[in-house]
Amino acid sequence: MHQSPPIAAIRRIAHLDMDAFYASVELLRYPDLRGLPVVIGGSRRRQGPGEGAPAEHARLRDYVGRGVVTTATYAAREFGVHSAMGLMNAARLCPQAVLLPVDFDEYRRYSRLFKAVIAQMAPLVEDRGVDEVYIDFGAAEGGRALGGRALALRIQAAIHERTGLTCSIGVAPNKLLAKMASEFHKPNGVSIVYESDLAEQIWPLPCRRIHGIGPRMSARLEQLGIRNIGELARRERGWLVQQFGRSHGGWMYEAAWGLDERPVVQESEPVSMSRETTFERDLHAVRDRAQLRALFTALCEHLAGDLQRHGYVGKTIGVKLRYDNFQRATRDQTIDGYTNDAALIRRTAGLCLKRAPLERRLRLLGVKVTGLVRSDSVALAAAQPAAPAELSLF
DNA sequence: TCTGGGGTCCTAGGACCC
C-alpha cells in the first residue's frame, strides 16, 4: 500500500525569476521606451547618430563591435532577438531597436532591493545571481497555503510595490521542478506544481527545459530518439548510465522523474574569481606584444583588487585564451601558499601563458584565481623577488 | 566584422603516497 510522507516532510520550494530584469530596470529610468523594442548589450564601440547626443537613444542598427545581447524587452523578443545573440546579428532582425549600455551598478541596486523584500517574508532564501532566488516556502509563514500560491502572490505584490518590477514564481516540491514552473506563466506569473502533475505538466516538455541539460546534451538525446522528458523517464536508468556516465546518467534519470533532494542553502563561499576581456580586434602574441602585455597586467591588477575587496586569497592561478578561430586553451599553476597580490598573480599567470600555444591570433585573454579561502584564515604566500624581465613572455 | 563576462561542477590521466 502506498504510504504518503507526512505533510511537514513534503517540501514546498519556490523559484523566483525577475522578468527581463535588466531591461525592466532600464524601463523604470526611461518610461518613454515602454512597449518599444529595447536591447541591453555590450557597449564596446558605437557610431552614428547616437554618438555624442545623449538626448537621443542609440539605435541597434548603428552598433559596430563584438558585443552580445544581455537582455531584450519582450517587444524586442518578438523580432527573434534573445540573450547571448551577437548585437550585429540582432541588428539585422530589429535595426530600429533602442540600444542601451549595461549598467551593472544599477541592476545590483535593484537586486538588493527586491531580495530585501523577500527576506522580510521568508527566512530561508538562496541567491542564484542578480535576478533569481530559491525560497523555502515550507519554512515561511503561510508558505503552504494554496500550495504556495498565496505567499507567491504576496511576494509579487510587495516586490512590485517597492520596485515597480514584476517577477514570475514557480512553487513545487523541489528546486528542479520549481525552476521549470517559474517559466510556465512568464511574465508576472505564478505556477503551482505538485508531484502528481509530473506526467501532465513536465513530461511533455523538451529535455532542454531541465536545468542542467544544455544544447549539447539535448542534441545527443535527440540522436538517441529522446525528444521530451517523458521519453527520458521511460528509459532504463542503467541504459542512461551507460550512455552518459554514472553521475550524469543517474542524475538525468532522477530529473526526468522529478526527483531532486538539493536543499535551499543560504550562504555559499566562492570557488574562483576571474577577469577576462575580448579585444576589439584579434591580437598576435608577437606583433601586438606591447598592447597584450598592458592588457594582461591590467587584468591581473583588477583581479587582485577584486580578491582584496571581497577578502579572499587563492592558490591556483590560471590563464584562458580564445583564439581567432574560437578555439580555447587554459593553463594553470598552483603556488605554495595563498595570494591576492597583483605582482605574484601577474608573474604566475605569465608562466602559464608561456606554456600555451601562441601562434594563432587571440580574441580573448583571461586570468583566474581558484582554490579560494577567506584571506583572514591563512598565511599568505611568501613575497618573491621579481623575475627578470626576459623570463616573462609578456 | 557572427558568437561577452563571470561563474559552477564534472571527467580523466598522471604523480605520488600508503
Added chain:
DNA sequence: TCTGGGGTCCTAGGACCC
C-alpha cells in the same frame, strides 16, 4: 620480479548557467 589496490592533488578541457 611482478602485481595490486585506494586516496588525493594537480592540470586541461568541457558542459552548462545567469
